[in-house]
Amino acid sequence: MALAIKENNQLYLSNFETFEKNLNGEAGSWCHDVRRDALRKFDELGFPTTRNEEWKYTNVASIAKENFKHIIQPDFDLVSTNDILRYDYNGLAVHLLVFIDGHFSGKHSSVRDLPDGVKIGSLAEALRADAAAVKQHLTKYARYDDDAFTALNTAFINDGAYIYLSDNALIEKPIHLLFLASGKSEPFVSYPRNLFIAGKHSKATIIETYTGIKNNRYFTNAVTEVFVDENAHIEHHKVQEESSEAYHVSTIQTYQMANSNFVSNAIDFGGLIVRNNPRATLDAEGVESTLNGLYLGTGSQLIDNHTTIDHAKPHCNSHELYKGVLDGSARGVFNGKIFVRLDAQKTDAKQTNQALLLSDGASIDTKPQLEIFADDVKCTHGATIGQLDEEALFYLQTRGIQRDMARDILTYAFASDVIDRIKIKELRDYCHQRVLVKLQQDRLEGIDKE
């Protein structure tokens, strides 16, 4: 088997040509030079096969071989108000940006009464209106030289969310970025590209939601770059509920300055093949970085989380808690990389990965990957894989609780550990509810099969 699949490269090259023609004069910009460079890189890399160590357990051949249509002109009318309201998270008051098939839809969005020093809008707009700040940060953190998906996303940079917080800017209301895939039956791809810039001492909460309105096949290839300046504090939540036929590959690259705090809770419910690459670079002292995740896989879902925490400077703390619940013949992958550079003394890094296998057909491949070059550090990692505790099930049953319900209670408790870290009550309640619905769905599907 080859290291890469390149048979569809021509499709992407010709998609690029069409894309380029539609850029209206922007083709001479610095950004376009980067796009071209990224396209070249993608052409060289091709889609990875399982011979590539980073993709050992995740076969993306079905993505590589599909003829995805690149949507340049979105049809916003394919999405109704109800599709949007499904994600109002129990009436949570937010600044809402809606993206349909990767494109910002102003008519579905609502951003009002922004505090001073805060800009929220589309990247397409910011590339024109906020050119200096965008140029300073965009494509500076998410490397694409060894990552075909990031290269592809970078080649097609056009739209996504742009959040800019100037020094000391505080925004109370969470910012909700809702990425909706339309119900088009022909397989299509979108390349959301997000840029969050948090100035010194700024503070914000950002929610990213990725979902589809039908059970159609599409491919979301998203890249988010986050620059967190000194003493800034960003709470980030990601809810991934793509359609059951969809492919979702995402990278979030955070770059943190001194004494900044970045917390991310990522919840995966949907998608057929899902690969997330949450990456944080701690490039100054006193940084706190937290990457938490929960994934619930059923049917033949494959959910792969490859986290990377790069401790480049001393006195930083990182925390990772990833939990997976896998049923049916679902597969999970967790790979947790932690680099502690020579300079990064007094690093405290903690990584925990726990998977619960609810059926014989479910499986998980998990690997911590610690590369430590400093000597005075504290790094702990633990991985557990297990079934529901029979003793606990029996205990619940002896109190009158039926076995199915007892299983749900224990599974829910396992999953809640991550959800409970979401500070926004409305979103937390939504996720709790969603876990219950998914557990029940599984059982109904299980009964169907019998």
Place this chain on the structure above:
Amino acid sequence: MLDVKNLHVEIEGTQILKGIDLSVKPGEVHAIMGPNGSGKSTLAQVISGRDTYDVTGGEITYLGKDMLDMEPDERAREGLFMAFQYPVEIPGVTNSYFLKTGLNEIRKHQGLEPLDAMDFLKHIKEKAKILDISTDMLNRSVNEGFSGGEKKRNEILQMAVLEPKLAIMDETDSGLDIDALRIVSDGVNRLRTKDRAIIVVTHYQRLLNYIVPDYVHILLNGKIVKSGDKNLAIELEEKGYDQIRAEYSDVKAKLEETV
């Protein structure tokens, strides 16, 4: 109420219970005494429906029904309760949620309206007060980080809340200091009614000073070797298990011949 007849139980091919007969009627308190490893917990767990044990012979009827056909939760909904020797820790599930769910499942089965959060709280506070148990543990995860005494008190509280018809208490006294023992046994005594039967499983006679049984059975090596009234417990305390064992080694020998 409960009739155990010639019950034989194996685990992984090893015979543990070798023909148990036990008959319990409403309002009675039975004590089952025996040294470590005699099969007390096995009996309690099999009656409760634990499926890691293989019942290779005999029968258990409960309220006229074949109990061996029932799931553990069905048995519980029919009014059976077991206080565990080693209560299980369940992180992430709060005690109150757990108990409320169980209680409401039992109520549904009895054709009663489920209790809402408020009514449940009232119900549980009432019970806790009668038992002189603090309700602090309600908002904690089930048994997680509980001391030995707290775990046992939690079992008693659950018993009081679920109001079983038949309660089996598996070494609820072990590991308790004298004060905790008093709380637990006072609790049990308050739960004694003419309709409710209780089986107290214990290693020591000590508990039976507080919970005075109507019947005492001595379990040795998977077999009830002697039954009597409360005086049997006192006799056992005086003689010790070794002497009883010696007395019944003949019985045992005979038994093994017949097996």
